[in-house]
Amino acid sequence: MAAAVTPPREPTSVVGANPIFAQTMLRVADPAASAAFYTGVLGMSHLTSLEFPALEFSLHFYGYPPAGEAPAPPASAPQEERAAWLWARPYPTVELTHNWGTEKADSGFQGYDNGNDAATGGRGYGHLGVLVDDPVAAVAAMKAAGVKVTREASPFQDVGVLGFVADPDGYLVEIIQRAGGGAGGAASAGPPAGMVGPDPVLAQTMLRVRDPAASIAFYRRLGLTYLTALAFDDFSLHFLGAPPAPPPAATVGGNDRPARAGWLWGLRSPTVELTHNHGTEADAGFGGYHNGNSEPKGFGHLGLIVSDVAAAVEGLRGEGVRVVREASPFQDAGVIAFVADPDGYLVELIQRAGEVGAPYAKPL
Incomplete structure (x- = not known):
């Protein structure tokens, strides 16, 4: 088994x-079908939408807002106002991008790639992850409702119970048993959310990476903290995030994999999960991973809200990071930029609209 990476001080x-780990962008063919899945199945709220008629696409944002949060400005409000509200949210969202016309049966559109099929050439992005009390019950309810189940909920080695389902475009969602959950655990408070039960947490976005040392260094410079690793015989999972408190030293570098997984599945803040298939970093013949933004398209980018996009871009450029889009206003949706990580995945930097708050964790 490969040893867990133990980075030095942040x-x-x-x-x-x-910085706020604000979004994971996925392209979708039919926004109505996706809305039914993300709200009715996963229990998320539709937060707001941004429309760009001149470019013929829309952005629809979903997430698990804290109870009692004031709603977004209405759809009739100026888009600049709705975008500013969105860029002041402290919690993660799923950004569903709809290129107009793909939903039509006669469009000839063949669908998006979910990032998990090497045969299509699109392997790179892996999945979203949601923490729930009882993944067995949640996956069973989804299956009964006609949702495609790609892995039944069951123990995965010694890191807990998990299952996988697919959204209408085939993107995978991992349903993970939160620490203390399950049939014998105490139920979370609150009403059920969709088919996943009460109090779900949007916990992770998984990307495959070739060289974990390079990727970890990149995301740490974006302000994320190295949290822990789960190492298996042929692959390792490295988790970074911005939790309210740093992880215990034993969790970061210890050898007790079940304990590290248990701590991880108890977090209430989002993480980036970097999957390293052992050997790719030294394989001269490895062709790299697909970032989802050329054919076959699918995953688009991660998004971070920061206080000064222009300064962040210059700082990253000075360290040799590839800048894909310079910091500038994007129509009436605020100032943004794009940079590329070591594997070519895009990261959008978005100008913060609110105050710099404390690192986010979903309130109990």
């Missing part, structure tokens, strides 16, 4: 204090 962030 470096200074290039993007300023308390």
Whole structure:
């Protein structure tokens, strides 16, 4: 089994204090079908939408807002106002991008790639992950409702109970048993959310990476903290995030995999899960992973909200990071930029609209 990477003390962030891991962007063919899945199945709320008629696409944002949060400005409000509300949210969202016309039966559109099929050439992005009390019950309810189940909920080695389902475009969602959950655990408070039970947490976005040392260094410079690793015979999972408190030293570098998984599945803040298939970092013949933005398209980018996009871009450029889009206003949706990580995955940097708050964890 490969040893877990134990990075040194966290470096200074290039993007300023308390960046927000704000979004995972996925392209979808039919926004109505996707809305039914993300709200009715996963129990998320539709937060707001941004429309770009001149470019013929729309962005629809979903998430698990804290109870009692004031709603977004209405759809009739100026888009600039709705975008500013969105860029002040402290919690993660799923951004579903709809290129107009793909939903029509006669469009000839063949669908998006979910990032998990090497045969299509699209292997790269892996999945979203949601923490729930009882993944067995949740996956069973989804299956009964006609949702495609790609892995029944059951123990995965010694890191807990999990299952996988597919959304209408085939993107995978991992349903993970939260620490203390399950049939014998105490039920979370609150009403059920969709088919996943009460109090789900949007917990992770998984990307495959070739060289974990390079990828970890990149995301740490974006202000994320290295949390822990789960190492298996042929692959390792490295988790980074921005939790309210740093992980215990034994969790970061210890050898007790069940204990590290248990701590991880108890977090209430989002993580980036970097999957390293052992040997790719030294394989001269490895062709790399697909970032989802050329054919076959699917996954688009991660998004971080930062206090000064222009300064962040210059800091990253100075360290050799590839800048894909310079910091500038994007129509009436605020200032954004794009940079590429070591595997070519895009990261959108978005100008913060609210105050710099404390690192986020979903309230109990």
